[in-house]
Amino acid sequence: MPDEKPSLDHEHLPTKLGTEFVTRFYRLLKGTTLYDRKNVIIDRLTRECLQVVNGIIRSEGNLFLRIVRDNFFLNNTRIIVRADKYPIFKSFWQEMRKWWIGEVEFSEEVNGEYLKELAYLLSGLEENNESNYLYVKKQLESRNIESIEVGKLEFFKDEDIYIDSEDQKKYSKEVYFRSIGLVKEVVESIHQQKAFNVRKAKRLMQNAVNVIMQDDSALLGLANIKSYDEYTFNHSVNVAIYAIALGQRVGIPRKHLSYLGMAGLFHDMGKTQIPKEILNKTGKLSPEEWSMMRSHPVVGAELIMRMKEWGELSTRMMGGAFEHHLRYDLTGYPRLARKKKITLFGRIVAIADFYDALVRPRVYHRFPYVSEKILGIMLERSGKDFDPALVKVFINMIGVFPLGTLVLLNTNEMGMVTRVQEDMELIDRPKVCLIYYSDGEYRKGTVADLREVDEVSGNFKRSIVKTLDPNEYNINIAEFQI
Amino acid sequence: MPEEVSADKKALDLGGEMPVVEGVETDEEILLSRDLTGAFIKTVKAFRFYPLDNPTLKGFRDQLLRKFQFFLNKYPSFVIQVGEYDLSYKGKILYENRDVKTSLAFSLYKDGLREIRFMKNLEEWEVQGIIDILKRSENINPLEDDAVTMIWERDFIHISYLATDEFLEETPVIIPDNVDQFRKNLVFKPLAHHVEVDFAEEDSKEGVDLDEVLSKVTEEPSPFVSDRSVCLLTPDEVEGLRKDVEAEIDPVFVFNIMDILFEILALEKEQEPYQDAIRTLIKVLDGFLTLGEFVQATDLLKRVYIILKTYDLQDWQIEKIGEILLEAGGEVRVVRIGKALEREDVRLEEVNAYLSLLQKNSIQPLVKLLGELKNSKARRVFCDALSKIGKDATELFIPFMEDRRWFLVRNIVYILGRIGKEQSLPYIQKAFNHEENRVRREAIQALGLIGGPKTVGLLVKALTDNDVRIRCMAAINLGKAGKKTGLIPLLEIVQSKDFYKREPVEIKAFFDGIGMVGSNEVVPVLQELLERKSWFGRGKTDEIRMGAAHSLAMIGTPDAKTILEEGKNSKDETLRDACTQALKSQPS
Numbered sequence A: 001m002p003d004e005k006p007s008l009d010h011e012h013l014p015t016k017l018g019t020e021f022v023t024r025f026y027r028l029l030k031g032t033t034l035y036d037r038k039n040v041i042i043d044r045l046t047r048e049c050l051q052v053v054n055g056i057i058r059s060e061g062n063l064f065l066r067i068v069r070d071n072f073f074l075n076n077t078r079i080i081v082r083a084d085k086y087p088i089f090k091s092f093w094q095e096m097r098k099w100w101i102g103e104v105e106f107s108e109e110v111n112g113e114y115l116k117e118l119a120y121l122l123s124g125l126e127e128n129n130e131s132n133y134l135y136v137k138k139q140l141e142s143r144n145i146e147s148i149e150v151g152k153l154e155f156f157k158d159e160d161i162y163i164d165s166e167d168q169k170k171y172s173k174e175v176y177f178r179s180i181g182l183v184k185e186v187v188e189s190i191h192q193q194k195a196f197n198v199r200k201a202k203r204l205m206q207n208a209v210n211v212i213m214q215d216d217s218a219l220l221g222l223a224n225i226k227s228y229d230e231y232t233f234n235h236s237v238n239v240a241i242y243a244i245a246l247g248q249r250v251g252i253p254r255k256h257l258s259y260l261g262m263a264g265l266f267h268d269m270g271k272t273q274i275p276k277e278i279l280n281k282t283g284k285l286s287p288e289e290w291s292m293m294r295s296h297p298v299v300g301a302e303l304i305m306r307m308k309e310w311g312e313l314s315t316r317m318m319g320g321a322f323e324h325h326l327r328y329d330l331t332g333y334p335r336l337a338r339k340k341k342i343t344l345f346g347r348i349v350a351i352a353d354f355y356d357a358l359v360r361p362r363v364y365h366r367f368p369y370v371s372e373k374i375l376g377i378m379l380e381r382s383g384k385d386f387d388p389a390l391v392k393v394f395i396n397m398i399g400v401f402p403l404g405t406l407v408l409l410n411t412n413e414m415g416m417v418t419r420v421q422e423d424m425e426l427i428d429r430p431k432v433c434l435i436y437y438s439d440g441e442y443r444k445g446t447v448a449d450l451r452e453v454d455e456v457s458g459n460f461k462r463s464i465v466k467t468l469d470p471n472e473y474n475i476n477i478a479e480f481q482i
Numbered sequence B: 001m002p003e004e005v006s007a008d009k010k011a012l013d014l015g016g017e018m019p020v021v022e023g024v025e026t027d028e029e030i031l032l033s034r035d036l037t038g039a040f041i042k043t044v045k046a047f048r049f050y051p052l053d054n055p056t057l058k059g060f061r062d063q064l065l066r067k068f069q070f071f072l073n074k075y076p077s078f079v080i081q082v083g084e085y086d087l088s089y090k091g092k093i094l095y096e097n098r099d100v101k102t103s104l105a106f107s108l109y110k111d112g113l114r115e116i117r118f119m120k121n122l123e124e125w126e127v128q129g130i131i132d133i134l135k136r137s138e139n140i141n142p143l144e145d146d147a148v149t150m151i152w153e154r155d156f157i158h159i160s161y162l163a164t165d166e167f168l169e170e171t172p173v174i175i176p177d178n179v180d181q182f183r184k185n186l187v188f189k190p191l192a193h194h195v196e197v198d199f200a201e202e203d204s205k206e207g208v209d210l211d212e213v214l215s216k217v218t219e220e221p222s223p224f225v226s227d228r229s230v231c232l233l234t235p236d237e238v239e240g241l242r243k244d245v246e247a248e249i250d251p252v253f254v255f256n257i258m259d260i261l262f263e264i265l266a267l268e269k270e271q272e273p274y275q276d277a278i279r280t281l282i283k284v285l286d287g288f289l290t291l292g293e294f295v296q297a298t299d300l301l302k303r304v305y306i307i308l309k310t311y312d313l314q315d316w317q318i319e320k321i322g323e324i325l326l327e328a329g330g331e332v333r334v335v336r337i338g339k340a341l342e343r344e345d346v347r348l349e350e351v352n353a354y355l356s357l358l359q360k361n362s363i364q365p366l367v368k369l370l371g372e373l374k375n376s377k378a379r380r381v382f383c384d385a386l387s388k389i390g391k392d393a394t395e396l397f398i399p400f401m402e403d404r405r406w407f408l409v410r411n412i413v414y415i416l417g418r419i420g421k422e423q424s425l426p427y428i429q430k431a432f433n434h435e436e437n438r439v440r441r442e443a444i445q446a447l448g449l450i451g452g453p454k455t456v457g458l459l460v461k462a463l464t465d466n467d468v469r470i471r472c473m474a475a476i477n478l479g480k481a482g483k484k485t486g487l488i489p490l491l492e493i494v495q496s497k498d499f500y501k502r503e504p505v506e507i508k509a510f511f512d513g514i515g516m517v518g519s520n521e522v523v524p525v526l527q528e529l530l531e532r533k534s535w536f537g538r539g540k541t542d543e544i545r546m547g548a549a550h551s552l553a554m555i556g557t558p559d560a561k562t563i564l565e566e567g568k569n570s571k572d573e574t575l576r577d578a579c580t581q582a583l584k585s586q587p588s
Helices: A013-034 A040-060 A083-099 A112-123 A132-142 A165-191 A198-214 A217-222 A231-249 A254-265 A269-273 A287-294 A296-307 A312-323 A344-358 A372-380 A388-398 A477-481 B028-049 B056-074 B104-109 B124-139 B147-154 B179-184 B193-198 B210-218 B235-249 B251-267 B271-291 B294-310 B315-328 B331-341 B348-355 B360-370 B376-389 B398-402 B406-419 B422-432 B437-450 B453-462 B468-481 B484-494 B504-517 B520-531 B543-555 B558-568 B573-585
Strands: A063-068 A071-074 A101-106 A148-152 A406-409 A414-419 A431-438 A441-449 A464-468 B077-082 B086-089 B092-096 B113-119 B159-163
Touching: A013 A040, A013 A063, A013 A071, A013 A083, A013 A112, A040 A063, A040 A101, A040 A112, A063 A083, A083 A101, A083 A231, A083 A388, A083 B235, A101 A132, A112 A132, A112 A148, A132 A148, A165 A198, A165 A217, A165 A231, A165 A254, A165 A269, A198 A217, A198 A231, A198 A254, A198 B147, A217 A231, A217 A414, A217 A477, A231 A254, A231 A344, A231 A388, A254 A312, A254 A344, A254 B147, A269 A296, A287 A296, A296 A312, A296 B251, A296 B271, A312 A344, A312 B251, A344 A372, A344 A388, A344 B235, A372 A388, A388 B235, A406 A431, A414 A441, A477 B179, B028 B056, B028 B077, B028 B086, B028 B092, B028 B124, B056 B077, B056 B113, B056 B124, B077 B104, B086 B104, B092 B104, B104 B113, B104 B124, B113 B147, B124 B147, B124 B159, B147 B159, B235 B251, B251 B271, B251 B294, B271 B294, B271 B315, B271 B331, B294 B315, B294 B348, B315 B331, B331 B348, B331 B360, B348 B376, B360 B376, B360 B406, B376 B406, B398 B406, B398 B422, B406 B422, B406 B437, B422 B437, B422 B453, B437 B453, B437 B468, B453 B468, B453 B484, B468 B484, B468 B504, B484 B504, B484 B520, B484 B543, B504 B520, B504 B543, B520 B543, B520 B558, B520 B573, B543 B558, B543 B573, B558 B573
Parallel strands: none
Antiparallel strands: A063 A071, A063 A101, A101 A148, A406 A414, A406 A464, A414 A431, A431 A441, B077 B086, B077 B113, B086 B092, B113 B159
């Protein structure tokens, strides 16, 4: 009896064609926001897109792009998104979601004018209007464009698709703080030698995956919180979030992303068996204490083995716990009796763990700041400590100006990065929340998109001059996530 | 209802929870939804009730799929609201059951499910998937899973749901609403040394001074700020990541746990976690055997042997690890092997490699399975493996010599023969008296393999057996035994009056036996038999002459060869032929 989802061939033509189409079409859409119809750049972008569209129609008979939840389908075959194309697909998906458009179909070869018409129609749509597809249909009909059709985006309630970003933020907060509470609960269960609630952890990680797949900026922003409650709890949740976000970008499917989240959440479980005096000791450790600290990956794996029956999930959780200090070249710990390749999950958790541990206050009562210097260390150590490809993806994910970075703009305004740009060409133009000083405190202002161009001069309205140390202003950027 | 349902099963009421409709429902959509819900409930119940291999289940499922397709062709979706004890569609209750033990609605409701939506283009695997989940939902461990987590994991394309996370609120958690609340829970502590331990090398006794590292780096701008190309993935890296993801999501990935478990065995000094690791390794072994992955199973056992040989282990560790080897040949695993052998794609040489690593405790279950194997090649593999495993434990095979199944007894005799130990002789002798000729023949073969003076007496006895094949085998094996004591009875028989009347194959076997002993002392007897006047007419083959000549050629002494050379030139045609052929048959 068919009880498995049909497997997908990663190498097949629809993936290649679909990727090409989405890439070109998205570029065209972006172009329409910057240039008018007669601009030569628009003509070029249109030509490039047309070549792909008509090529697909000639070989396949038609081109039907459909978005179902977070999946893309070309002519009813799923497109597997490659790690390097993830940013474009993500941005494209966000735009289409904004317009409530889920289907685009070309039933026969089209000309450049028709394609341009479609692109300008879409980019001019009102945000969050469910009837947009009807409007586009009517407009196309009125222009006698019969070979192009659009359809509505179907949302499913389990995804809790929040068009309203405030709802998104609220839900993300719930997931984040409940996860911290869960880790605390698990640690207490371990100390009391009671079974812990895997089901709760699964639900929370599944919710985290849902949130991150829609828009990871809220949870990644919350991962800037570094000193909430105990280090282990806070750190474990942050590692889970970074791991899921990174895993998504390399193409790990949904179910396995939740396993990755679990692996991140429980990677430091072994530390629950280390006495608190050693765990919190600020002075130098004795050799025995060193040895005990270094045993935590093995102890963690053993704890998980005891807590959970062997299966898909526990294998990955054990891998996350055991491997996260091995290092890419296996010079870490524990020293292996038999060399082996670290699993993908192990390498991802290692990166997330390192980054979060480094980006935390090292001095009492100091607030952390996200620094590209730490990413620089990781890049320098890639190939030795970290998987080089994963480090690149991670850096692209965190961005040149990561979420929560305090920046000074050329307008003399201060801002905090609230959304990283996926587009590599505009990676230094994030969205920032303007911060102003009032009544003795720094407060949140409006959100500015640094891609915005002044209509008269054609220059960007705002640019980042430099990053700022939040401690100089006594700002805890984490508070701006609450 | 299927006809094969037994009397007690007839009590299963698959439609009992559908509410009675008062009056007549005229809304077509509601009528169809009721019909569909009824089919849905019946199918779930059938899957809960009948074993998976029951052929009726396919019928239930196919019918359900057809009804879904019919409904979804007419209407865009089918949305069921899940109440505490009921399922409804557009406000109409279509199913109700207040018994918390049996109510499908309740089992979903308590897991947080509030709505299930089925969309157009629903596929067969999705229908099967949701049935599987609902079937399992009554037996889920609530600490491990629920219907919601299972539905989420399936990643359905055309089925979605609405669920609450109320149970997450069982443990109160403060979700800070404002900055003040947030600040209250902030804990500022100096960085504990253990974080720096995490960044140290394995051999280093000192931690890493993070401040020093960071302050150094602060002076230099990070490369990726100015040059974005350092963060562009190369095509090889993209492909590498794709392969890594594929490997990670492959179901056999679960066996990767083996590497971690072996590392734990190398590192761990406490008994309890050690035992946990052993237990899990045994489960991994079970997994391999169930899937017929004998190469992997063999590799696991080899690694166990390597650990036992190369690691410095305490007695209790050796004992614990030894459990794996014992379990590898235990009854449970052997049953799995038996099931795996039913597959067409199983490679017997891989099975053999696994079996050869088993210990004595596997003898009994393996012999039990041997008696059930239908494939003769598989039986051969088992017999050969058992002869290796049991080479110092022949006594473990003896109970099976009394088995009612002659073919099993024959296999045991074969094994004992290959083990080749004299202590098996009494049992082989018993087998020699078995009522089944095939067992007796095997016993003769076994005697030949065991050899030694004690076998000669038994083989001599067999020379006068009623069965011609046994007589032949006895003669050959006497020859193989190479004892002169065996020659006398052989010679007696070949010189007997009516020996020439025996079948050619028997005549040949006896002379071959004589020839294998290789004694020059028999040359005169053979010469006499060779030169004796032929009782056969011209043109007929004289088997005696042929046999004698062949025997002389096998003996190969100068005396023997001289006789043959002379015979080659004889005027007697049959004599000439016999000697010529005999000389040709021997390597020059």
